[in-house]
Amino acid sequence: MMKRRTYLKAFVFMSCCLSFINILVTLQAFRGLENNDKVVDLLISQKLVNALNNGTLNSRNKIESARQHTSETGNANTVRRNNSTKSEIDSVNIEKNNNNTKQIQPENEKKKRYGSMYRPLNFVPNTTHDKSHMVPYLSNDIMKKYLALPESNYTQRVMILTPIRNAERTLDTFKTQLASLSYPHHLLSVYFGESGSTDKTFEKAQMISQDLKSLQNFTDSRVINLKMAGGIHGNDNFRHKKEFQKYRRSFLANARNRLVRYAFKHGGVFDHVLWIDSDVQEFPSDLVQHLLFARSDVVATSCLVKSHEFKGIYDCNSWRETALSLKHQSQMPQDELVLECYAETERIFLPYLKIEGRIVKLDGVGGCALMVKADCFRSGLLFPEVVYKRHIETEGLAKMALDMGYSVVGLPFVEVFHKKRS
Numbered sequence: 446m447m448k449r450r451t452y453l454k455a456f457v458f459m460s461c462c463l464s465f466i467n468i469l470v471t472l473q474a475f476r477g478l479e480n481n482d483k484v485v486d487l488l489i490s491q492k493l494v495n496a497l498n499n500g501t502l503n504s505r506n507k508i509e510s511a512r513q514h515t516s517e518t519g520n521a522n523t524v525r526r527n528n529s530t531k532s533e534i535d536s537v538n539i540e541k542n543n544n545n546t547k548q549i550q551p552e553n554e555k556k557k558r559y560g561s562m563y564r565p566l567n568f569v570p571n572t573t574h575d576k577s578h579m580v581p582y583l584s585n586d587i588m589k590k591y592l593a594l595p596e597s598n599y600t601q602r603v604m605i606l607t608p609i610r611n612a613e614r615t616l617d618t619f620k621t622q623l624a625s626l627s628y629p630h631h632l633l634s635v636y637f638g639e640s641g642s643t644d645k646t647f648e649k650a651q652m653i654s655q656d657l658k659s660l661q662n663f664t665d666s667r668v669i670n671l672k673m674a675g676g677i678h679g680n681d682n683f684r685h686k687k688e689f690q691k692y693r694r695s696f697l698a699n700a701r702n703r704l705v706r707y708a709f710k711h712g713g714v715f716d717h718v719l720w721i722d723s724d725v726q727e728f729p730s731d732l733v734q735h736l737l738f739a740r741s742d743v744v745a746t747s748c749l750v751k752s753h754e755f756k757g758i759y760d761c762n763s764w765r766e767t768a769l770s771l772k773h774q775s776q777m778p779q780d781e782l783v784l785e786c787y788a789e790t791e792r793i794f795l796p797y798l799k800i801e802g803r804i805v806k807l808d809g810v811g812g813c814a815l816m817v818k819a820d821c822f823r824s825g826l827l828f829p830e831v832v833y834k835r836h837i838e839t840e841g842l843a844k845m846a847l848d849m850g851y852s853v854v855g856l857p858f859v860e861v862f863h864k865k866r867s
């Protein structure tokens with residue numbers, strides 16, 4: 446009897462041990478699967494980022510590309526359930542891409558036409574009527590040829606004006622770029638016009654101003670509270686919705702006008718106003734010299750965005766009218782706002798005018814990096830806050846400047862880079 450009970454106990458004990466080991470093995474297996482899933486998830490999200498960056502840079506294509514990759518993610522999930530490898534996932538995605546050739550231009554075609562950071566073109570291609578928004582990468586030799594500056598003894602004073610709102614995260618880079626300007630710092634002042642920030646933009650800009658004055662020898666630097674409320678804010682897709690543009694751009698025009706008025710009242714004497722947006726992350730150290738070299742009243746640079754080994758147009762507001770664009774506008778009411786990048790308007794973007802040389806005539810300008818002679822503002826030029834000849838803000842300023850008899854030009858080879866799209 447005792448013996449049978451001992452056997453029974455031993456049997457129960459053994460069964461418990463076996464079940465426990467079984468549970469451990471199963472748990473381990475699940476964890477392994479989970480980790481595999483994480484790796485696959487990472488691969489998928491990386492592909493999404495790549496696709497967004499590799500597609501042409503206009504927003505419509507970006508949306509298409511994002512849509513396509515949402516369905517790719519679905520595909521990959523199916524593959525994951527079947528325990529497939531990375532190369533299998535890649536081949537499924539490549540197949541999917543092949544079925545969508547309309548949306549994604551083949552890499553080789555893109556490289557041949559626009560060059561790339563690694564294989565720049567050794568000539569200036571004619572992209573005048575290009576609709577892709579991609580901008581050719583040109584070799585250093587070509588760029589040097591079109592960007593050579595004469596020796597000069599600079600004496601002109603430049604007031605840099607930058608409107609800021611929730612710019613805390615971009616201000617450090619912005620300050621580094623300002624500090625590396627090779628124009629004599631004692632001829633430069635920087636005024637920031639802040640309003641509506643919900644982060645520490647104001648405090649950060651104050652610290653930067655202090656450094657620019659004491660460590661970088663700038664003549665003056667201040668942060669001004671513009672005392673405004675409103676505007677349109679949010680990520681690129683939201684902020685750039687067509688229906689918001691009249692109000693958004695009018696608000697920005699008002700901010701710019703307040704800032705420039707303050708500068709004239711409190712900023713001493715200066716010869717030029719240089720507008721630079723706080724989310725422009727890279728500009729050439731000789732930016733000021735290039736803008737002065739144009740010897741014009743209103744001067745804009747190309748404003749681009751980098752995307753892996755390619756680059757594309759960010760600011761669509763620097764353009765030249767064509768006969769066709771003017772014909773279209775002549776059929777519109779006077780107070781209708783014409784906006785670039787929302788439909789084909791048949792205008793030519795500044796970066797596509799390189800074929801004409803280093804200083805080209807424009808009819809519209811953007812505010813990424815924009816120099817305006819101080820005398821233009823003194824004689825009444827401003828950023829229109831209501832529609833002026835079907836345009837507003839910076840583009841409206843260009844239209845108004847032309848009407849006042851001022852010269853409006855662009856420097857297609859001088860490229861500043863806006864931060865990546867959000």
Ligand SMILES: Nc1nc2c(ncn2[C@@H]2O[C@H](COP(=O)(O)OP(=O)(O)O)[C@@H](O)[C@H]2O)c(=O)[nH]1
Nearest residue numbers: 608609610612638639640641676700722723724
């Ligand atoms: N003071 C002020 N600056 C603003 C406001 N909204 C934007 N900005 C600044 O104006 C510049 C251009 O604005 P942004 O939204 O980047 O224009 P986008 O690049 O054309 O979309 C940037 O330096 C912004 O920080 C605002 O409401 N108030």
Ligand SMILES: [Mg+2]
Nearest residue numbers: 722724725863
């Ligand atoms: Mg911006």
